[in-house]
Amino acid sequence: MNAFENKRILIIGFVWPEPKSSAAGSRMMQLISFFKENGAKITFASTAAESEFSEVLEGVDPKLITLNCSSFDDFVTELQPNLVLFDRFMTEEQFGWRVAQHCPDALRMLDTEDLHCLREARRLVVLKSKPFDLNNELAKREIASIFRCDVTMMVSDFEMELLQTYFKVPSFLLFYLPIWVENETLDLPSFEERDDFVFIGNFLHAPNHDTVIYLKEEIWPLLSKKFPEAKLQIYGAYPTPKIKSLHEPKLNFFICGRAESSFEVISKARVLLAPIRFGAGIKGKLLEAMQFGTPSVTTTIGAEAMNGDFLWNGFISNSPEDFAEKAIELYQNKTSWLNAQQNGFEIIKHRFLRDLFEDAFLEMTFDKFENLEKYRQRNFIGSMLMHHYLQSTKYMAKWIEEKNKA
Template identity: 80%
Template structure:
């Protein structure tokens, strides 16, 4: 019998999913679809407000919840879910202790999205010129959250290894589940039918914002000088005024804002450029580029944890001069372009196939439910952290709750 059949699953979302705005939104919709397909009864709850771009959640109960409010205790006590999925560690900090107190036998699962402390350490190094420090305050919060949960879903193999070697997180608390892709045949434009360079990304995400500014100010002048016919198109949700101000038609640099369809804009471009200087996880834009047959030039952090031992679907370089040269080479050489596209298809088939990960995730959950008490007792550090978390966070939340009544 399927381990999820008729299981009550509560997902506490950091935001309401926007799959057309970010890879995080696509990831959440994949998890919801998986739970539904395997017989789970899903409730999605969030403190955030819905936007006009929020996905309509079909056959999913929806609940607006509030921070520091006893109404959540009543809600979760009545629901008594078999599994609670926290969307990023911040939601676990806010609601984990309430779930543990009112539903002690519920499995608590964290979806990390990416390792926030790694992204922050890299950001401070790049933008603030600070020494790389992985043991930052964000790490203490994030790793503690992982211990308090029964399992954390990771999308990056690199981060899986980092957690086990640097932070000594036990392997049984982690499960590798990347964003996966469907094995579907798309009608993709040819080399001759494509033109121009492009970038796409949610600009609320700091690495995307930085990448486009760096692209415009450092890389594009080098590329445009050598290849004045080149055109660069920037797409993405929630562009800031800084991003909008980068629009300069005289330099063939165009900022378009939100794209209605990522397939439309990526598949029409000949090359995707993603000079990502800091970040973590795997990059949805690069995964989609592979799906849509669009080679890319990116940084070592951009390609991190994606291609394994396989050849990249284009070039990986951290030198601005080399980045510009490689982008021009890939754009102009049809043979190099075609080989790069095939490399992308191989990466998808061997490393991101939905069929492989669906089966392994289903088996993993079956084992977790079957041996739930054993796994939880083996995680003594998690039990210890939850005990103290309950004592401190609970009473702080209660104090805020009483203060809000005044």
């Protein structure tokens, strides 16, 4: 069965993928490669400008599109894609009504990356001391987008459950597809060949920004006091002035900038530290740490939806004192380190290998293509939301377009 043979797929990207900068970029490149391998003809469109770090999309037709402009209508009408993949709900908000109007038979697929409303609710608790509230404005937009689409891919089984139990999203509108790992053998350094603690993450992502500040201000003073020779290497794209100001070599706290290779950075470190205080989805840095044989210490939120019933590849801790102690133990105790490394390999093997998901993904997509009208008939809330959204967004977009002409 090949669901994408001779199919035209339009991907509307929030940004052009940068797999060396973020897990979101890696995720998008996985999807593009998978579609290509299965015979699809792909057009990747985005309103964002490409950067010097954007991936070269070989075998993919690139297209720069414009917000609130009827030029997109002409473009998508001529293209007539069989499937439109929206990269995060914001692109569905902007272009979903145009796709529905001009390509009504196209399968509309949403990739959330993570549940933005959950991440925002947690951010407000940590940074604004507000009560946890999932009924936020972002949720109203994001959940509406999920209902309007024919299927939404989720990287987190925890968020799958949350959508179904709390927001009452029908299971047939959701599909679990985490960032996967290729089944390959890597030549990994031994315990003795590794040095230092490491963190890696894109600093445009608020949870990463907060994590490094938290590391410097709360955890590192405790850790370095007990383990003065410890060194922490911080890598990440787009560091802000605040992050750069944390660079303090005399305290063995190093801001190292963008990493050319996450494998080189993570596999050479002995322990990855990720005291993530808010966020959602699954954490690409922690998945890569498992893949590259590097044990980690993280929080409950960091580990969420990743290890299932398996032991974590290191420790999970939510207090600065305990976090520091666990990090030192993992760094110094070879037996604990080797056990943690093996735990990570088991999590990868049973929860994240590509072989676990590709057949089910193809079968689901084939089923949606064959029975699209039947599924849409079952999704009354989605059709109701699409009706009102199409009318309101359509006329707002046309008003903006006319205003821009003036």
